[in-house]
Amino acid sequence: MSSSYNLEGSGGATINASLEAASPPRALADTASHRAFAKRRERGARLHLMLVAVLVLGPLVIYPLARLVLLSLTGPHGEFGLHAYTAFFSNPDATGVIGTTLAIVFASAGIASVLGVALAALLFFRPFPGAAVITRFLELFVAFPSFLVAFTLIFLYGSQGSVSIALQRLFHLSNPPLNFLFGAGGIVLAEVVFYAPFVVRPALASFAQIDMRLVEAARSLGANGFMVAWRVVAPLAWPGIAAGMILCFLLTLNEFGILLVLGSAHLVTLPVAIYSSATVDLDLPTAAAGAVVMLAMSLSLYALYRSVDRRQAMGAR
Structure with missing residues (x-):
């Protein structure tokens, strides 16, 4: 009984040792995977924000403001200048x-x-x-x-x-x-x-x-x-x-x-x-x-x- 216990204990120790030896690379791989996923998610969020800016803010805010500035720089005959100011x-x-x-x-x-x-x-x-x-x-x-x-x-x-x-x-x-x-x-x-x-x-x-x-x-x-x-x-x-x-x-x-x-x-x-x-x-x-x-x-x-x-x-x- 004692030898069987020792063998089981020895096998368990071997398994634990192998798991401990294998766990750091696996943890590093998991961490790297999570970081890569977070970066991809952040890039996706930025692309979505740029898409919203282009499709929503572009025609509703950016374009009217740009046209307003260009109109203020347009002369009486359509030339570019500061005549309006x-x-x-x-x-x-x-x-x-x-x-x-x-x-x-x-x-x-x-x-x-x-x-x-x-x-x-x-x-x-x-x-x-x-x-x-x-x-x-x-x-x-x-x-x-x-x-x-x-x-x-x-x-x-x-x-x-x-x-x-x-x-x-x-x-x-x-x-x-x-x-x-x-x-x-x-x-x-x-x-x-x-x-x-x-x-x-x-x-x-x-x-x-x-x-x-x-x-x-x-x-x-x-x-x-x-x-x-x-x-x-x-x-x-x-x-x-x-x-x-x-x-x-x-x-x-x-x-x-x-x-x-x-x-x-x-x-x-x-x-x-x-x-x-x-x-x-x-x-x-x-x-x-x-x-x-x-x-x-x-x-x-x-x-x-x-x-x-x-x-x-x-x-x-």
Whole structure:
């Protein structure tokens, strides 16, 4: 019995030894096979992505943008040149249009950013009954078309709006007391109402990443609310807040619906000027030149937004 056991043990040891000797090459072969399969799969994914880019992005995005740039470089007689850009920037009204556009963008996005951050801080640090409902409503609000906000303000605060008529009847006025919507004031108000929620969500996400022990430690050391907000909360949440603010500036720059509804003949912004050049004046090269200028401004803001958002993601890790 003992010899049989020894033979079985010896045979088992021999088999185990042979398996151990054979396992490293097999493991290496399996690893190489898995790597080759992963590389083939990655190449296939890249080919699929290129195919999607060619079939979908090509005719829908790349080709129209290329045609836009080529059209902006086309002269009045079909020659290649910068005539459209010269006509655009040499127009005395162009400086006023760009200045008006930037003024409205900075006023609207600036006020919307401050209001959005303040509302996010209130919802996060001072929660109250119904705060969750307001947060969900703000998330839903960003799905609304912007021109609906403009029409809502007209129905409420226009010269024939319900609030204006109620005030006129209440105080026995001969004329409606509210008549500011069709101009810079109405545009800024509508854009602030519409784009402030776009800042609330990134600000809330940034506040949620703060280690609240730091806030409690600052309070325990005697810091008041302003000191905590300025010295603790703001530096930690600043990347997310900055990303939301830049996104607000980008969306406000590209806004068209509110401008078309509430803008007047004396308040021409860059999107409206491009639209008028293309549809009213039928000057497509000049409209294309203005569109390329606006596209360059938008891409610059988007690149800045991506840089800040990438820093926030790296900081969160």
